[in-house]
Amino acid sequence: MTRLILVRHGATEWNREGRYQGHSDTPLSAEGVAQAQRLIERLRGKMVGQVVSSDLERAHATARILAEGLHLPLTRVDPRLREIDLGEWEGRLASEIAVDDAPAWEARNQNPVDIGAPGGETTRQLAQRVWSCLDELAAQVPQGTALVVSHGLSLATVLCRVRGVPLQQASEIIPENAEPVEVHWPVGGGATR
Numbered sequence: 001m002t003r004l005i006l007v008r009h010g011a012t013e014w015n016r017e018g019r020y021q022g023h024s025d026t027p028l029s030a031e032g033v034a035q036a037q038r039l040i041e042r043l044r045g046k047m048v049g050q051v052v053s054s055d056l057e058r059a060h061a062t063a064r065i066l067a068e069g070l071h072l073p074l075t076r077v078d079p080r081l082r083e084i085d086l087g088e089w090e091g092r093l094a095s096e097i098a099v100d101d102a103p104a105w106e107a108r109n110q111n112p113v114d115i116g117a118p119g120g121e122t123t124r125q126l127a128q129r130v131w132s133c134l135d136e137l138a139a140q141v142p143q144g145t146a147l148v149v150s151h152g153l154s155l156a157t158v159l160c161r162v163r164g165v166p167l168q169q170a171s172e173i174i175p176e177n178a179e180p181v182e183v184h185w186p187v188g189g190g191a192t193r
Helices: 013-017 030-043 057-070 094-100 102-110 123-140 152-163 167-173
Strands: 002-008 050-053 074-077 145-150 180-185
Touching: 002 123, 002 152, 030 057, 030 180, 050 057, 057 074, 057 145, 094 102, 123 145, 123 152, 123 167, 123 180, 145 152, 152 167, 152 180
Parallel strands: 002 145, 050 074, 050 145
Antiparallel strands: 002 180
16 A cells, blocks of 8 residues: 555635636645645654655645655656646636536536536546556555645545545545645555445
8 A cells, every 4th residue: 555645735816716726727825835834844754755746836836845845856747636627617716607607517516427517527537537647656656655736626536535435525525725634545556436
């Protein structure tokens, strides 16, 4: 088993405003930078060997702050760790989408696993790409510990897999910004719900 410490990126202005970010490359806010800097002390002594990150700036910046503060290598920046692609909904508020695109909004709410935002991807597609990245990482460091900096729904799909929670419930277990969650990832894959 590979030990993973999952960290959702620090906060952004779009987080504060409640906007869907998806693949939009939003930067950390001053609050997000401070969150990442505070997290360094909480992670000291965790015996982490490396840091891996999504390539989107909010996660990559968080990872750089943590790697530098913990004197660890940032060994991988992988687009498979990106947030879900929300297509036409990126940059918008849920309240706007529910009114302006009501049929698509309702369809996705009824089946978030297999229906995505217009022009985006589904939660199942997101999970498959994130899990494939972590399967590869676990094969490379089967007994090691890695710090994985990614995004809310991306990490929620990881928690679904390791906790045996259906993907339908992923949006209910999204980690807070800059809050570490420790999990064990099976080498060679595992149950996929």
